[in-house]
Amino acid sequence: MLYYTGLYSAMQHHPVLHVLVHAHMFVAGYLYAAALLCIDPSPHRAGYRFRAGILVLSLAGHGILAKVLYAYPPGGVSIVQAESGAQLMYYGGDAVDLILIFLFCLQWYKSARPGKRHKTASSPAIS
Numbered sequence: 669m670l671y672y673t674g675l676y677s678a679m680q681h682h683p684v685l686h687v688l689v690h691a692h693m694f695v696a697g698y699l700y701a702a703a704l705l706c707i708d709p710s711p712h713r714a715g716y717r718f719r720a721g722i723l724v725l726s727l728a729g730h731g732i733l734a735k736v737l738y739a740y741p742p743g744g745v746s747i748v749q750a751e752s753g754a755q756l757m758y759y760g761g762d763a764v765d766l767i768l769i770f771l772f773c774l775q776w777y778k779s780a781r782p783g784k785r786h787k788t789a790s791s792p793a794i795s
Contacts, residue, residue, distance in 0.1 A: 671742040680744065700726070705771055716776045723772060727765050734758035 670676055670689070679686045704723060706713050714722075734757040741750030 671737060676742055677744055701768060704768065705775065716779070719772070720776075723768065730761050730765070731758060734761065 738754035
């Protein structure tokens with residue numbers, strides 16, 4: 669929604685707003701990756717299947733956004749700039765997505781390995 673609102677055109681003319689919006693996007697991306705990969709321990713962690721579904725939906729949404737920006741550039745952006753920005757979003761996003769998919773699948777694989785024993789409060793420790 670950012671690209672088709674007045675905020676996008678305003679951030680093109682106000683450097684402080686430009687930095688704030690980019691900082692917001694960076695923090696949002698970091699929080700998304702942290703929630704998806706569960707970097708920190710959490711008592712209410714979502715299951716792998718749910719997080720995999722969220723990942724697939726977000727990959728689709730990111731690809732659709734890049735294609736929309738390619739086909740319908742925001743106001744005040746030249747067609748050449750919009751096309752190159754959309755291509756960077758699409759292909760650069762794919763590179764980041766590939767890393768996220770790899771890390772996510774690695775976590776899932778490690779958690780589901782056969783023979784891996786989880787110590788619980790009721791199970792005895794193995795020496």
